[in-house]
Amino acid sequence: MSDLPRPEALFANIDYTPPKADWMDVPVEIKPGRYCYAANPDSVNYVGLPHARKWNPLDDDWKLPENWQEIIFNGLRERLQKYRSFKIFMDICVRCGACADKCHFFIGSGDPKNMPVLRAELLRSVYRGEFTTFGKILGRFAGGRKLTPEVLKEWWYYFFQCSECRRCSVFCPYGIDTAEVTIIGRELLNLLGLNIDWIATPVANCYRTGNHLGIQPHAFFDMIDFFCDDIEDITGIRPEPSFNKKGADILFITPSGDVFADPGTYTCMGYLMLFEYLKREYGLDVTWSTYASEGGNFGFFTSHETMKRLNSKMYMEADRLGVKWILGGECGHMWRVIHQYMDTLNGPEFQHSRMEVPSNPITGTVFKNAASTKMVHIAEFTADLIKHGKLNLNKKRNANIHLTWHDSCNPARGMGLLDEPRFVAKSVVEKFTEMPEGTIREQTFCCGGGAGLNAGENDELRMMGGLPRANAVKYVHDKYGVNMLGCVCAIDRAVLPNSMQYWVPEVDVCGLHELVANALVFPGEKERETDLRGEDLPGMEDE
Amino acid sequence: MKALYSLFLVFALAALALVGAGALGMEKAFGLYIPFLAVAVFVVGFCMRVVDWGKSAVPFCIPTTCGQQESLPWIKQSTIENPSTTGGVVMRMLLEVLLFRSLFRNTKVDLHEGTRVTYSSSKWLWLGALAFHYSFLTIVLRHMRFFTEPVPGIIAGIEAMDSMLQIGAPTLYLTDVVFVAAVTYLFVRRVVVPQIRYISLVQDYFPLFLILGIAFSGIFMRYFAKVDIISVKQLAMGLVTFSWVVPEGIGVMFYIHMFLVSVLLAYFPLSKLMHMGGVFLSPTRNMNCASRKFRHINPWKFENVHYHTYEEYEDEFREKMVDKDLPVDKPLAEGAE
Numbered sequence: 092m093s094d095l096p097r098p099e100a101l102f103a104n105i106d107y108t109p110p111k112a113d114w115m116d117v118p119v120e121i122k123p124g125r126y127c128y129a130a131n132p133d134s135v136n137y138v139g140l141p142h143a144r145k146w147n148p149l150d151d152d153w154k155l156p157e158n159w160q161e162i163i164f165n166g167l168r169e170r171l172q173k174y175r176s177f178k179i180f181m182d183i184c185v186r187c188g189a190c191a192d193k194c195h196f197f198i199g200s201g202d203p204k205n206m207p208v209l210r211a212e213l214l215r216s217v218y219r220g221e222f223t224t225f226g227k228i229l230g231r232f233a234g235g236r237k238l239t240p241e242v243l244k245e246w247w248y249y250f251f252q253c254s255e256c257r258r259c260s261v262f263c264p265y266g267i268d269t270a271e272v273t274i275i276g277r278e279l280l281n282l283l284g285l286n287i288d289w290i291a292t293p294v295a296n297c298y299r300t301g302n303h304l305g306i307q308p309h310a311f312f313d314m315i316d317f318f319c320d321d322i323e324d325i326t327g328i329r330p331e332p333s334f335n336k337k338g339a340d341i342l343f344i345t346p347s348g349d350v351f352a353d354p355g356t357y358t359c360m361g362y363l364m365l366f367e368y369l370k371r372e373y374g375l376d377v378t379w380s381t382y383a384s385e386g387g388n389f390g391f392f393t394s395h396e397t398m399k400r401l402n403s404k405m406y407m408e409a410d411r412l413g414v415k416w417i418l419g420g421e422c423g424h425m426w427r428v429i430h431q432y433m434d435t436l437n438g439p440e441f442q443h444s445r446m447e448v449p450s451n452p453i454t455g456t457v458f459k460n461a462a463s464t465k466m467v468h469i470a471e472f473t474a475d476l477i478k479h480g481k482l483n484l485n486k487k488r489n490a491n492i493h494l495t496w497h498d499s500c501n502p503a504r505g506m507g508l509l510d511e512p513r514f515v516a517k518s519v520v521e522k523f524t525e526m527p528e529g530t531i532r533e534q535t536f537c538c539g540g541g542a543g544l545n546a547g548e549n550d551e552l553r554m555m556g557g558l559p560r561a562n563a564v565k566y567v568h569d570k571y572g573v574n575m576l577g578c579v580c581a582i583d584r585a586v587l588p589n590s591m592q593y594w595v596p597e598v599d600v601c602g603l604h605e606l607v608a609n610a611l612v613f614p615g616e617k618e619r620e621t622d623l624r625g626e627d628l629p630g631m632e633d634e
Numbered sequence: 635m636k637a638l639y640s641l642f643l644v645f646a647l648a649a650l651a652l653v654g655a656g657a658l659g660m661e662k663a664f665g666l667y668i669p670f671l672a673v674a675v676f677v678v679g680f681c682m683r684v685v686d687w688g689k690s691a692v693p694f695c696i697p698t699t700c701g702q703q704e705s706l707p708w709i710k711q712s713t714i715e716n717p718s719t720t721g722g723v724v725m726r727m728l729l730e731v732l733l734f735r736s737l738f739r740n741t742k743v744d745l746h747e748g749t750r751v752t753y754s755s756s757k758w759l760w761l762g763a764l765a766f767h768y769s770f771l772t773i774v775l776r777h778m779r780f781f782t783e784p785v786p787g788i789i790a791g792i793e794a795m796d797s798m799l800q801i802g803a804p805t806l807y808l809t810d811v812v813f814v815a816a817v818t819y820l821f822v823r824r825v826v827v828p829q830i831r832y833i834s835l836v837q838d839y840f841p842l843f844l845i846l847g848i849a850f851s852g853i854f855m856r857y858f859a860k861v862d863i864i865s866v867k868q869l870a871m872g873l874v875t876f877s878w879v880v881p882e883g884i885g886v887m888f889y890i891h892m893f894l895v896s897v898l899l900a901y902f903p904l905s906k907l908m909h910m911g912g913v914f915l916s917p918t919r920n921m922n923c924a925s926r927k928f929r930h931i932n933p934w935k936f937e938n939v940h941y942h943t944y945e946e947y948e949d950e951f952r953e954k955m956v957d958k959d960l961p962v963d964k965p966l967a968e969g970a971e
């Protein structure tokens with residue numbers, strides 16, 4: 092983050108007044124710090140996506156295939172038929188502007204092309220100009236324009252500045268979801284090999300090794316083993332997780348971000364401890380998979396087809412191992428995919444006879460809301476356990492934490508997981524304060540990760556996009572002394588620490604199950620002196 | 635500029651009617667043929683658009699959820715904002731279509747000293763849109779008295795309510811006032827708010843001016859030019875009963891009004907005004923949010939999708955797996971062949 096301006100300077104630069112010239116006359120300027128590097132051709136090739144090549148967004152020549160326009164037109168035509176959402180969203184926006192100031196990237200950058208309406212208009216204008224009779228005849232007068240290389244560059248630049256968080260959709264009177272438009276826009280760009288490496292390489296890795304960092308099974312095992320060592324040091328209890336175990340009750344899948352990057356790793360230790368507790372107390376048999384070791388679906392950022400190919404692993408593995416149902420870890424877009432796409436993409440043909448409607452054998456609760464997908468969110472699962480008094484919890488261990496809750500976009504606006512994590516959080520910490528209305532629940536702000544996740548190259552964009560979330564955190568920090576931001580998303584845990592450090596350095600980021608594990612009391616455990624992060628527990632400080 | 639174009643266009647249309655129906659005496663064209671044609675274009679065009687949308691598939695269940703999901707029995711579900719039953723979806727749609735629920739949520743962002751951002755509730759757009767659409771609806775319904783004989787009680791009732799204040803003669807309709815105010819607001823907003831001006835196209839200004847033109851010509855006719863209502867009704871009744879007559883001396887203002895309405899009708903299916911039909915078809919709002927509970931079927935199939943199977947995976951990593959005592963399906967020796 093070296094050449095990033097100071098927060099006050101970045102903030103002072105935000106200007107919501109658009110330029111004088113018409114937006115169609117403002118040429119795209121690809122600014123360093125706001126875009127991610129082009130996809131590595133090997134990754135693109137690995138998953139069989141077309142037109143893999145080396146290219147640089149800053150070059151004039153993007154080495155497009157000769158018939159690139161035809162490819163886009165055909166792709167567009169096909170998608171207009173395949174997605175009613177897309178077609179309707181192309182036709183009925185009235186440009187009322189209700190969505191204009193709802194996007195965190197606009198709020199933090201002031202770039203008018205980051206207004207959701209205009210972001211979609213970049214594509215809509217081409218649709219109008221090339222596909223509608225009115226637009227073909229009247230051209231610009233009807234708001235249409237031609238597809239030129241400049242327009243294509245503009246698409247690439249701004250579609251990858253959308254984190255597909257759907258906040259704009261909440262405010263639109265017709266539910267126009269700009270995320271849906273950019274998802275399809277990115278699909279079109281993928282037809283020309285125009286992806287970014289922060290997506291293409293994780294996709295290839297997930298496809299090959301099962302997780303986005305390309306970690307092979309033995310290393311995956313080692314990482315978890317290493318957490319078990321740490322847990323043993325802290326609690327005196329050593330978890331014995333099983334891997335790829337046939338006949339287990341439940342298959343557990345979490346985003347691999349939890350396994351490899353702080354502070355997600357603490358959440359991962361939390362899962363391990365919870366499962367160990369449930370095994371010892373109630374005999375519940377949960378297994379991990381090295382093959383399906385990624386919950387996060389980077390295909391979602393590539394194309395619907397790639398999403399399907401990565402998603403299928405979850406059911407294929409559940410089927411092979413013969414588990415009853417699948418438990419999903421804390422993740423954002425993984426849950427959007429599970430909630431809204433999975434059953435449609437990989438329904439019965441991948442889900443064979445052994446899977447059952449999920450039920451918690453410890454409490455007897457049947458998760459009717461997951462009757463078809465057979466997949467339960469761990470916040471739902473743990474909330475149920477706590478409600479039935481099945482966990483021995485000691486809130487005091489989290490007494491040094493004053494928590495506020497970040498509703499991760501996808502669970503919030505793609506499924507409505509709002510109260511379960513709050514219930515769990517409030518059961519394990521003593522101090523909990525909500526951020527202001529309008530910044531939480533369905534109106535929650537994206538972490539700002541966007542396309543680049545944790546890429547260093549677009550950190551300016553990420554700090555801009557992170558402003559609204561960080562600002563609400565700052566408010567509760569200044570006013571009530573909040574010092575911890577909890578969330579249920581691995582991308583949040585990768586992105587928010589940086590943005591907190593930048594905007595509100597006094598606040599840390601954690602996952603839900605880190606807090607649960609801190610509070611969880613094992614029978615026969617040793618007296619804990621530190622939390623999972625190795626920091627002194629309140630009252631246990633070294634003198 | 636775009637606003638001026640649109641204004642000019644509407645003036646040109648009005649002038650066309652003025653010359654056509656006035657100086658050139660083409661009353662039949664402007665009173666009968668054009669309106670008839672416009673209605674036909676409207677009806678056929680509207681249906682074609684909706685059918686065209688309907689032909690596109692709804693492959694995935696992608697509603698935006700705006701509240702708590704159906705979950706554990708003791709967690710209170712937001713049954714309207716995150717519906718898991720058809721009843722809930724219907725309620726959600728009704729609130730959206732009748733009360734503009736999403737616009738009601740609207741907020742406005744502001745920047746302050748230091749690094750502070752605030753959001754405040756902003757209901758003007760909601761109010762303006764609601765006032766506009768409901769007064770428009772009332773006016774359309776009120777006009778039905780020209781096309782019906784006898785006039786149904788409900789329409790007479792609406793009219794009576796609308797002229798409640800009994801101001802002037804003919805009595806002032808409240809909706810006329812609200813309508814003009816609302817359209818004016820929607821227009822002023824487009825010009826004054828920089829962001830909205832930036833995103834506005836000719837197609838955004840044009841319908842506003844057209845509608846304003848229709849309103850003004852109507853008001854002018856009723857309160858100032860005082861066209862002959864009896865003849866107007868005669869013409870309107872003739873139109874709907876297909877016994878086309880053009881009574882003498884209706885006054886050119888009427889033809890201008892009628893022509894602008896015709897243009898609006900014909901323009902409707904070609905434009906963003908189709909949001910009227912589209913709002914019902916928006917998958918992010920009209921779908922059930924219980925997609926983990928009920929399977930949604932995609933009508934088209936993905937072609938040639940290759941999966942990375944467990945066998946392929948184990949073949950690549952078997953040795954490393956065995957090394958860590960991870961279970962494998964095939965023993966090492968066999969896999970090495």
Ligand code: SF4
Nearest residue numbers: 184186187188190263
């Ligand atoms: S809120 Fe909806 S209709 Fe209004 S400008 Fe945004 S996308 Fe268009």
Ligand code: SF4
Nearest residue numbers: 194253254256257259
């Ligand atoms: S980032 Fe979120 S709010 Fe912004 S345009 Fe994309 S989906 Fe809408």
